[in-house]
Amino acid sequence: MPKQTIDPAPNGTKAVQQTDHAPDQPAAESPDTPVAAVDKATPKSDNQHSAPQVLKPLDNQQLERDGHRSQQRATGQPASGMTHHHRTFLIIGVIAILAGVATGYGGWQLQAQSGGGLSLPGGDKQPTQQVAGNNIKAGDVFGVTDTETFKDTATGYLKIGGLDGEGSHQLLRQGGTSQTVYMTSSITDLDKFAGMQVKVAGETFKAQKAGWLMDVGRVEVLDVEAEPPFVEDE
The missing domain is CATH 1.20.5 (Single alpha-helices involved in coiled-coils or other helix-helix interfaces)
Structure with a gap:
């Protein structure tokens, strides 16, 4: 409600003057009155009336990444380390290769x-079969195909027995005892070819008594029911 004031009039009467401001409010400042600068800075927050902060759950992956970044900043090198998934994939790959x-x-x-x-x-x-089975026929080849190591060849009738401890088998050939090849083998079982006409390929070794000592690496069967080329002297 506007406040009414009574001023003495020139003729002795009282004039009523209305004011536009409320009773308890200060009078409006005139345009010429200097206005104090208003501090627009944000007022300090009141701890009692500030909104409560909500704590978020920790993210393990984020913590791990932050740890790697901290290590990289500290050492100046990329953080190294194999995760559980990487180790699992590595183990599976090794197992697959071995299998x-x-x-x-x-x-x-x-x-x-x-x-x-x-x-x-x-x-x-x-010829990938090294040891002969029970069913051997002409044309079968046993042993290995290493022609660089086993490059010496001979053909004859295979017989069990060596010469005074040199060789385990003999290959009887045309021309008599002087042409006999004494053999041993680290590749195949020569007993399987006893009594057969065969062609052998092997590596020649120096002997003390035998004229020809050979380590046989490959055997080719020519005749499974062969006869010796000569009769040995008793």
């Missing part, structure tokens, strides 16, 4: 025991 090697080796052994061979262009078979 593949074992499977291939087992298949090779099974093929060798069954008398099989790898087909080459032209229909020939690569």
Whole structure:
């Protein structure tokens, strides 16, 4: 409600003057009155009336990344370290490689025991079977294909027995005892070919008594029911 004031009039009457401000409010400042500068800075917050802060749960991955960054800043080098997933993948890869090697080796052994061979262009078979089985026929080849090591060859009738401890088998050939090849083998079992006409390939060694001592690496069967080329003297 506007406040009414009574001022003495020139003629002795009282004039009523209304003011626009409230009773308890100060009078409006005139345009010429200087206005104090208003501090627009943000007032300090009241701890009693500030909104409560909500704590977020810790993120393990974020902590790990922050740790790696801290290590990189401290050492000047990229943080190294293998995660659990990387170790798992590495272990699985090693196991897979070992399993593949074992499977291939087992298949090779099974093929060798069954008398099989790898087909080459032209229909020939690569001699992969090292030890002969019970069913041997003419044309079978046993041993290895290392022609660089086992480059010496001889053909004859295979017989069990050596010469005074040199060799374990003999290869009787045309021309008599002087042409006999005394043999041993670190590759195949020569007992399987006793009484057969065979062609052997091996590596020649120096002997003390035998005229020719050979380590046989490959045997090719020519005749499974052969006869010796001569009768040895008793």
